[in-house]
Amino acid sequence: MTDIDTDRTAVVLLNRDLRVHDHPALAAACSHADAVVPLFVLDDAILSRGFAAPNRLVFLAKALEDLRALLRERGGDLVIRRGDIVTETMRMVRETSATAVVCSADVSAYARRREQRLAAACGTENVAFRTYPGVTVVPPGDIRPAGGDHYRVFTPYWRAWEAGSWRPILAAPRQIRMPPGMTAGELPGRELAGEGPVSPSLPAGGETEARKLLAAAVRKRADWEPDHDDLAGDHTTRLSPYLHFGCVSAREVAERLRDHAPGVVRQLAWRDFHHQVTAAFPDIARRDYRARDQAWRDDPHAAEMWRRGQTGVPVVDAGMRQLLAEGWMHNRARLITASFLTRNLKVHWRVGADHFFRWLCDGDIANNAGNWQWVAGTGNDTRPNRVLNPLRQARRFDPDGVYVRRHVPELAEVQGAAVHTPWLLPENVRQALDYPPPLIDM
Template sequence: MRTAVVLLTRDLRVHDNPALTAACRADRVVPLYVLDPKLAGLSPNRTRFLHQSLADLRDSLRRIGGDLVVRHGDPVTEAVRVARDTGAETIHLAADVSGHAQRREHRLRAETGPHRIGLGLHPGLTVVDPGAVRPGGGGACYKVFTPYHRAWSGVRRRAELPAPERIALPDGLDTGRLPDIPGGESPHAAEGGETAARRRLSLWSRQELAGYEDAHDDLPGDATSRLSPYLRWGCLSPLTVAETARKQDADALVRQLCWRDFYYQVARVYPKLSTEALRPAGDRDWRYDDDALQHWQDGLTGVPVVDAGMRQLRDEGWMHNRARLITAAFLTKHLGIDWRLGVRWFSRWLLDGDVPNNSGNWQWTAGVGNDTRPYRRFNPIRQALRFDPDGVYVRRYVPELKGIDGPAVHQPWRLPETEFRNLDYPGPLESHRDEAVWLR
């Protein structure tokens, strides 16, 4: 009887999981997740979401006769050990683009070879494989979105895969204990897992998807999909979301998925996206002001829409896409503070924080990344009046301002007990048409 291991990483689902489907061609399958202590504690919010997702995945696998095998330690060492102990011929894995993922892949190749264990890499983290389209004039990746979008739109997509009907584990295999689910830091964070993801997609696509193009930037309406955490962990296949949008002619959502793929193909070539600017000439002399950074982090800048966004981040482990653009631009373009500090703060709190999208969008907003107009600036007051005209979003997250009615709530304010000095705040700025690039 043939045995295969599928090393699950950011594909925590049974539906449309190419690595799992490939492993199921063997007679016995070991769905394996390895908890790497090197990655523990980076974000309490994401740790909770991950552990919820693993518990849900185990339930799903048990319903079809299998189980989730859990190990602790180095993923490469543990995967090879499990493969040897079970006599597996192949280890299957979803291809990924981060520096950490690429190092893991290289080590797996080196470790599996001497034991005559095959290594199968599969798509599944993006709609279109990061290496599938390249600029016609040469170059490793597209650096501008519009031509990438044209090329991406013309790629023939793979077919969606159903969940396996049945999985059989090797006899006598110790499946291991699931990790405890910690409390996290954000009290109103979304629940992790494929079950919650598919429920969210089904409900949102029926109620909100048709109006997405007109409503996705509306701050108080909150008509965004909120699917990004599930895509980040692979609880939901991006191809499934794209196909759901295609069936309803929701091109605006498909475009957002293309933006997500865009940054994956960038990160594949530039794995140091979190620390090194793609446009070094724009990586100017940044300010390093601990007080200003702290007030931004705490949502106490005195600019209501900025403070509302930063408080939503802490409360939910998520932030509306438009608010992400406004808060990131305020830190980099108004306060002049290094974008890398913003990357770290968002990465700590965001359930959907990952290298390609979090870091790529911070670079875009700071003017050091993939942007043909790197000097664009967002006027936060104008943005607030346009996307939260009655101040509903601001009052939702900044209770100190609940007594102020209508658009007057958007005027800069200062808490009386705060000694936050007035930073240089520019007047009306030139208005630009802007792309909202964080996936909603």
């Protein structure tokens, strides 16, 4: 590449790519520049406007701590600054006489405005600016339908995605040379999350933990792939928060699980699909992708009972309580709870999307809004009137009620499949459970 001058300094601006393995922007800088500054800016525009939920901030703090350790193992460091991301990046450029700024490309409206501002600022100071892939397996825009800017339906996208060629996986840099005299800055801690409530059972952030989970997924799926929709079995990789923060490369996950975990790889394709939709429709978190003239109900009480896991429908409540406890929810439970809010309670999908975004460690604009709109019938589902009956879903994916009992302790002593319909139990038994009846007739 010619954007980074040898014998000069490059600033690698880190955002959702907090790793050293398979990091195209970092690898390019280390290969072509004499000195590299890995920079993370605690962005006041995000921290002050509520986009950074407490769960994600706690996860982020651990991810940054882990990344600094990995960079130091290679002779580098993680430089931490706080403020406006463009201002702080350009200040670092001037301090180090850098000739290039590189980063991983992203698709949200905010990320794209940030890239435009960085490009303009770098242009003003005659500094090269370049974005690299790294957030998805296939970059948005790399595959397009004939005569269109993006795929609107998943199945043809999946065929093109699966048949296409992928960029090579890059090794972690062996050595990272930094300019002399750099002040790294203080790592944020738990205080970054402020006073907001934090889920008690959050996963630990960072690439080290992500690579352990990936290795475990490869081992578990070496000869078989369990049913990833089994709620109680939880046969998931648990990698989604690490993918969101780029603690592990989606490209590497796809490569290592491609031959023996096709279900996981298909989920990565869905993730890429939503990213390419968001790149074409940046307002996806606020506006219907496809207007359906839905008649939404303004029902604050029902919405609050849904948020608290007190709807009286056990499989829905189990999912919502798992979210509050772990900052994560099983994918099948996400579909069930979202369908219940939008299809059964007829509450607007944005109410649910905002709640998920507040609590999920993997809260991601493209995936979160894309999936909510898919369930609500305003997105990319070819069957916009699809309804996931929560009782049928419970009997199919939690037939013995193990998942429900795990997360709804009031029902722990209810035997067998009756746990899914406690309102049908004898009145004296039902009242003793201290569990509400369903918000609507089931």
